[in-house]
Amino acid sequence: MNFVDKLKQVPTSAADRRPMDRPYFIRNNCPICEKSLVYCQEENEKFEDIWFDEFVCSGNCEYWIYFDWASSWWQKLKVKISIWFRRNEK
Numbered sequence: 001m002n003f004v005d006k007l008k009q010v011p012t013s014a015a016d017r018r019p020m021d022r023p024y025f026i027r028n029n030c031p032i033c034e035k036s037l038v039y040c041q042e043e044n045e046k047f048e049d050i051w052f053d054e055f056v057c058s059g060n061c062e063y064w065i066y067f068d069w070a071s072s073w074w075q076k077l078k079v080k081i082s083i084w085f086r087r088n089e090k
């Protein structure tokens with residue numbers, strides 16, 4: 001698979017680089033100021049070390065992280081959390 005085809009692929013996890021480096025499952029723009037969302041990359045953090053599902057506003061909004069997740073991923077997380085609570089109830 002060449003680089004361009006890879007960038008068009010549907011992401012399957014947080015480790016998959018997003019097509020065109022834009023959010024795939026959520027809107028591309030900050031809900032507060034409408035500026036574009038960019039990867040959440042700490043200062044001095046290498047590009048290959050970032051999570052590709054975490055986005056922040058490119059403007060000067062408050063520090064929110066937007067998770068680029070498919071709704072089915074949230075469903076799986078909800079199930080895992082509810083199982084954990086059931087197992088750890090007193």
Ligand SMILES: [Zn+2]
Nearest residue numbers: 030033057061
């Ligand atoms: Zn913003």
